[in-house]
Amino acid sequence: MAEAGSFADRVKQQADIVRVVGEYVRLKKTGKDFSGLCPFHQEKTPSFTVSPVKQIFYCFGCGKGGDVFNFVMEVEKSPFPEAVRTVAEKCGIAIPRPRERSPEERQETQQRAALLEMHREAQSFFAKQMFGTAEGKVARAYLEDREIDNKTIERFGIGYAPSDGDALLRLLKQKYPEKLLTESGLISRGEDSGRFFDRFRRRITFPIANDSGKIVAFGCRALGDEQPKYLNSPETPIYSKSNVLYHLDRAKEALRRSDFAILVEGYMDAIAVARAGISNVVASCGTSLAEPQIKLLSRFTKRVIINYDPDTAGQAATERSVALLLEQDFEVRVLALPPVGDKKADPDLFIRERGAEEYTRLLKEAPPYVDYLIGRARKMDLTTGEGKRRAVNFLLPYVQKIPNAILRSEWATRIAQQLRLDEPVLRAALTKAAKERRSEVKVQPELVGRSAKPVERRLIRMLAEADQFRREIAQLLQSEKAYQGLETEHIFSALIAANLADTPVQATEVAAHLEEQDRRVLFEVLFEEAAEPSWEEAQSCVEALRQRQAERELADVQRSIEASGPGPELRVLLERKQGLMRRLAAR
Numbered sequence: 115m116a117e118a119g120s121f122a123d124r125v126k127q128q129a130d131i132v133r134v135v136g137e138y139v140r141l142k143k144t145g146k147d148f149s150g151l152c153p154f155h156q157e158k159t160p161s162f163t164v165s166p167v168k169q170i171f172y173c174f175g176c177g178k179g180g181d182v183f184n185f186v187m188e189v190e191k192s193p194f195p196e197a198v199r200t201v202a203e204k205c206g207i208a209i210p211r212p213r214e215r216s217p218e219e220r221q222e223t224q225q226r227a228a229l230l231e232m233h234r235e236a237q238s239f240f241a242k243q244m245f246g247t248a249e250g251k252v253a254r255a256y257l258e259d260r261e262i263d264n265k266t267i268e269r270f271g272i273g274y275a276p277s278d279g280d281a282l283l284r285l286l287k288q289k290y291p292e293k294l295l296t297e298s299g300l301i302s303r304g305e306d307s308g309r310f311f312d313r314f315r316r317r318i319t320f321p322i323a324n325d326s327g328k329i330v331a332f333g334c335r336a337l338g339d340e341q342p343k344y345l346n347s348p349e350t351p352i353y354s355k356s357n358v359l360y361h362l363d364r365a366k367e368a369l370r371r372s373d374f375a376i377l378v379e380g381y382m383d384a385i386a387v388a389r390a391g392i393s394n395v396v397a398s399c400g401t402s403l404a405e406p407q408i409k410l411l412s413r414f415t416k417r418v419i420i421n422y423d424p425d426t427a428g429q430a431a432t433e434r435s436v437a438l439l440l441e442q443d444f445e446v447r448v449l450a451l452p453p454v455g456d457k458k459a460d461p462d463l464f465i466r467e468r469g470a471e472e473y474t475r476l477l478k479e480a481p482p483y484v485d486y487l488i489g490r491a492r493k494m495d496l497t498t499g500e501g502k503r504r505a506v507n508f509l510l511p512y513v514q515k516i517p518n519a520i521l522r523s524e525w526a527t528r529i530a531q532q533l534r535l536d537e538p539v540l541r542a543a544l545t546k547a548a549k550e551r552r553s554e555v556k557v558q559p560e561l562v563g564r565s566a567k568p569v570e571r572r573l574i575r576m577l578a579e580a581d582q583f584r585r586e587i588a589q590l591l592q593s594e595k596a597y598q599g600l601e602t603e604h605i606f607s608a609l610i611a612a613n614l615a616d617t618p619v620q621a622t623e624v625a626a627h628l629e630e631q632d633r634r635v636l637f638e639v640l641f642e643e644a645a646e647p648s649w650e651e652a653q654s655c656v657e658a659l660r661q662r663q664a665e666r667e668l669a670d671v672q673r674s675i676e677a678s679g680p681g682p683e684l685r686v687l688l689e690r691k692q693g694l695m696r697r698l699a700a701r
């Protein structure tokens with residue numbers, strides 16, 4: 115697919131598959147390759163492998179494999195040209211003018227581009243209001259009260275939406291059609307009057323960016339007592355609440371480095387934590403985490419400390435998020451901040467009152483989620499059997515979500531101790547929960563059916579990689595057809611054809627044209643540990659194939675001899691038999 119000299123080919127030459135895949139899968143170095151949990155099938159132990167040397171990936175579980183483009187096409191469900199552009203963008207390679215698209219695609223792309231541009235303009239408008247107007251000055255005073263200084267305002271792009279109600283509208287309607295104005299979510303339209311007006315008025319604005327840092331929405335806080343206190347952008351063609359984590363675009367590096375994320379509720383919390391020098395913080399920007407947000411986060415880390423508000427809604431959100439994160443095999447801890455004075459503390463308030471150092475200390479000590487949940491259960495009435503039953507029922511679903519059986523059993527014991535359970539019924543319920551794991555999805559990967567003998571594997575590998583003499587091997591094999599009749603015949607003929615064509619051999623492209631089982635064999639061979647090949651070895655491998663072919667032929671001839679009656683045909687067969695035996699003996 116990536117023709118030599120094409121843009122796709124250039125991208126492929128420059129791209130680093132480990133870096134690209136690393137944005138979706140947490141990779142660990144194992145020998146000279148990297149491995150991780152396969153994004154294409156459910157698994158608990160990594161069988162997904164990436165080779166930086168060969169710039170290919172392969173999953174030994176589900177058999178998916180290919181080059182960097184195949185990976186992006188599969189994971190993003192995008193067509194080839196789109197995947198090339200994605201890889202180019204991720205690797206900072208300049209993209210030439212856009213390809214021809216269908217009219218619908220073009221319209222959609224234009225719409226998205228226009229909406230992004232509108233958000234960019236809105237952002238600079240809000241920022242100007244903050245610093246250039248009397249109203250903005252009031253907003254800044256309000257922020258200063260919360261210890262958000264001008265530097266922080268600039269760093270996080272905090273802005274101000276004025277109260278007059280159509281200032282942004284006047285700016286945008288010069289350039290954009292009415293339809294686009296309402297689609298942006300920045301402008302509303304009165305249901306009765308049909309009049310257009312600014313959605314955000316007299317509010318402090320927080321730009322919300324997608325994971326590549328493009329502003330796609332705004333979260334806005336009322337300056338006075340207006341309701342609602344928080345008003346956010348609605349769902350638009352460029353923004354879906356459940357697909358975006360606030361601050362992720364700025365947290366990426368820190369998430370990878372620290373290998374854990376602090377999950378807070380709102381943007382004010384995220385800003386407070388980030389300002390305290392802890393950059394690996396993201397906000398769900400809603401009362402509960404959504405599954406796409408968890409998937410998004412899992413590209414960077416699978417360890418989370420939840421630090422939601424301590425109120426009832428926050429506790430419920432914590433419990434829901436714990437359950438969701440466990441389902442995705444996250445390691446979860448929960449930080450419940452102690453009250454400051456008589457006030458329940460969210461991260462913002464806590465850091466302002468007690469300082470970043472104290473916050474960091476508590477973060478380090480944040481207990482595993484089960485301890486947090488036991489703590490919650492202990493606050494229930496445990497004096498009666500009924501109360502204990504309720505506490506156990508509260509904990510059971512979480513115990514069942516723990517992926518590891520030993521851990522599950524340990525926690526069951528611990529819960530029994532902590533809640534002072536001795537009723538056999540309750541203990542039995544816990545033990546049962548520890549043994550089973552409901553909601554566990556098991557996908558039994560298909561095993562590779564076709565086998566290839568070592569000699570064949572060796573030759574396949576050389577045909578794919580031994581640049582100094584693979585063309586010669588191809589010629590040799592082609593003239594003798596020694597691979598015919600092998601189970602790997604199709605792999606050989608595809609590789610030989612690729613070598614004899616006047617283009618560089620791309621193993622992944624050869625693979626793309628093979629049947630599933632052959633494709634798997636090819637990838638497995640490519641990922642085998644192998645010593646540097648030599649021309650002598652290649653020759654002896656070809657010789658071994660010839661020998662095996664002669665043996666197969668001999669067996670065939672022998673069968674024909676036994677089946678045929680006397681006559682000239684038999685003589686021909688007997689001569690062939692002698693010839694084959696001489697050939698075999700000559701070795």
Ligand SMILES: [Zn+2]
Binds near residue numbers: 154176177
């Ligand atoms: Zn897989």
